[in-house]
Each structure stands twice: as C-alpha cells, then as structure tokens.
Amino acid sequence: MNQETSISRNPVAALGRMVIFPVQKMGSVAIFFFKSLILIFSYPFQFSKIIQQIYFIGMKSLLVICLTGAFTGMVLGLQGYYTLSQFGSEGLLGAAVALTLIRELGPVLTAIMVIGRAGSAMAAEIGIMRISEQIDALETMDINPIRFLVSPRLAAAVISFPLLTAIFDTVGIFGGYLTGSGLLGINPGIYFSRVESSVIMQDVMGGFYKSLVFAIVVSTICCFQGYYTHLQSEGFGAKGVSLSTTSAVVISSVMVLVADYVLTTFLL
Template sequence: MMQPQEQSATSAPLDFFAGIGRRAFNFIGELGAVTIFFLHGLFLIFSLPFQFKKIVQHIYFIGVKSVLIISLIGLFTGMVLGLQGYYSLVKFGSEGLLGAAVALSLIRELGPVLAALMIIGRAGSSIAAEIGIMRISEQIDALDTMDINPVRYLISPRIAASIIVFPLLTAFFDVIGIVGGYLTGVVMLQINSGIFMNSIYSSVEWADVSEGFIKSFVFAAIVSTICCYEGYFTHMRPGGFGARGVSLATTSAVVISCVLVLIADYVLTSFLM
C-alpha cells in the first residue's frame, strides 16, 4: 500500500487535482499489487510437492462448512422468486413460464452472486482475520525465516480450494433454488408440475450454465485473493496496528470483495450476454 505523499500547499484547486491524481495512482498501484499477489499465489499452487492435504482442508472449511447456509439461502431465494415470478407472470396469463424464469435467473445471475456473497460472509472474513492475526503475531515472518514461502503455504491452498469450491457451491445453490421455486410454484400455487419442469428443460441452454460457471470461477479468484491480500498486508495498513488492524482488514476484505463481485458480475454479464 502506498503512503499518500504530503505535498507542500501551492493553491487549493491544484491541491484538489493533485489529490485526485494521487488517489488514482494509489488505486492503480494497489490493483497491480493485488494482481501480482493473485498470480503469485496461483502459480505456486502447482509447485511441488503438491499441497494436496492442505487444499482438502480448506475445501472442507470453505466448502463443506458452507453447505448449510448455502442451502438455506438457496431455498428461500428460490421460493421468493417463485412467488414474485408468479405474481408478475399471472398478469399476462403466462404462469407456465415460471419454471424458466426461476431457473434462468438463478443459474445466470443469482446463483453465482448470492453464493459468492454468502461465502464472503462466512469464509472470506475468517480467512482475512486468520491471516491478519498470523501477520501481526509475526507468524508469517516466522514462516519466512524457516524458508517456508508464506504465499505458497498460506495463500495458494486457499485460492485453489476457492476455485474448486465456488462452482460446486453455486451449482448446489442453483439446484436448491429451483427446488424452492418448485415448492412455491407447484406445491403452493398449483401450477402443473409438468409444465413447470418442461419450461425449465426447454429454456435453459448450456450457454446459460457455462455463464454461471465462468462467473463463479471469477468470483472465486476475486474473493480468495482480496480476503488473503487484506489479511496478508494487515501491517501495511495506515493507522491499523494489532487487533484494530485485523478488524479493519477483515472489514475491508468483506466490503471490497462484495463490491468487486457485483462489479465483476455486471462486466461479465455484459460480455457474455
């Protein structure tokens, strides 16, 4: 993180523009640092000996432990989509398309995004906090002095696990969500179950599914990198030392990942449409 440089005051408007420029430079510098951090971590996933056991541990922590929350959120999202969709479609007498509406919005959009947001809240924050605490208690320096590459040891397995887990959790979210839509649409609102399922079969194409998956891969990279980065550089944060530094790092890990996920979602959608 670059420190903003104090400039001698010349004149107010010049200062204003200088401030914008400085922030822009900082932002771009930070962006570059995050990218390099990600590529470094990604590259070291494939270094030997392969850290299979550690990746599995993180898959368990990020993935398996998130299944319950993902199913709950997925179920209720699907159910509310069913209700809202029915309410809008029935006005045009086309409630038969409810299955398609629920499935498409889940697979293309809500599945990857909501799953990512839930994982940020559950696993991302704890990744940032754990790595942040390791940083402030010199455990990362200790790894370095033992000639254990801290990026390889701490970051790579988390990135690898995220890339494996995000698409799986997204798929899981989609399926549970469609079940939720089925519950409200068919069981509660009495749409014919055959019509509901058929509209899903006829409207969902492979391109929709792959779009959802591409998104979940990108979100995995964003979330794991940002959360690890914020924790890893806790000590560089201006004004944040010790426990306060870790709390700030965790907060900004969550906030930045959420915002970036939504921005990336828009960008990806507009490219993949």
C-alpha cells in the same frame, strides 16, 4: 493523510495520490494473485492443505448455501407467479426461476454468502498471523508464506465455488417448485418441462465461468487484505485486523458485483 498531499494544501498532489494509489494497489493485487496461482503448482503439491480448505470453504458453507438457495428460489417462485399471472403465463414460472438462478443469482449470491462465511475468516486468520509475527516466522523458516497460506485457499475456492453455485441453483429451482407448485398450484410437470426446455448449456457455462471468476476475486482480495494487514494506514494490531476484515468483505462484495456486470456483458 500526509501533510504535503492534503486537499487544501496541494490539490494537485491529492488528485495524483487518489489516482496513483488505487492503480498501485490493483497492480500489487494482480502480482499477489499470479504468485499464489503459480505456487499452487509448485512441487511438492499441498494436497492435504487444499482439501482442508475445501472442507472449510465448501463443505462448511453447504448449509448456508442450501438455506439461502431454498429461500431465494421460493421467493422467486412467489414473486414470479404474481408477475406472470398478470399476463396469464404462469406456466413460464419454471423457466423464469431457473434462468434467473443459473445465470445471475446463483453465482452472485453464492459468492456473497461465501464472502461472509469464509472470506472474512481468511482475512482475519491471515491478518492475525501477520500481526503475531507468524508470517515472519514462516519466512525465517524459509517457507514461502504465499505458497503456504494463500495458494491452498485460492485452489480450494476455485474448486468449491462452482460446486456451491450448482447446489445453490438446484436447491433454488426446487424452492421455486415448492411455492409455485405446492402453494400456488402450477402443474408440476409444466414447471419442470419449462425448466428443461428453456435452460441451454450456454446458460450453465455462463454461470460456471462467473463462479470461477468470483472464486478468484474473493479469495485473492480477502487473502490480500489479511496478508498486508500491517500496512493498514489507519490502524495497527487488532484494529488493523478488524479494518482488513471489513475492507476484505466490502471490497470483495463490490468487486463481485462489478465483475458480474462486466462478465454478463461479455457472455450475453
């Protein structure tokens, strides 16, 4: 920290710094996001790069999403059964599992899993490109680095996240079925009819909107952290990349949960 703004020397300046700095950062993240959003649509379109990124963010996360989806559904089935059986309403298990997954856990857990798998990779890859002057090299070739590196990732995330969320939800519902019906003996027909009767389009759309917002939050924050690795105040070079990757994962995870709460209040 600067000498002039250390808390003991000048508390007012430190306070100001504590307020101004995050606001400034939020502003630059917003500008960064809008730039990369606009550049997605700039001619010529970067189809092949977007598809590559969809493969990386979406396709390669499939296994992880299926696994976490299955086990989340299974544990929900287990926990739900024991809670519901206290009220003698085991039949509602299908509804409980499906609504929890579609409205809440599906989008959030998908986002968190993708942060761990693809978000950290984005931050690290772009960060290394920054410290090894590859981003400068792009600039000298008059290639817009945001368009070249960030826009395809943003577009791919916006396409992949809802699809991954949908897969997570579906696998999760079957996971709940596996424990509820296969293990604990609920009638399969009742499980699925409850799912069908309780879930309405609004729930599905709510989950869809959430996953869209999470896609934007995750890809923007992770790319932003990588892109500005060289401005990390505490470390440079390899240390800087490690710091950016860490903060990319931490900040985007927290922001996903914050955004989830805000969105839920609006959607309910």
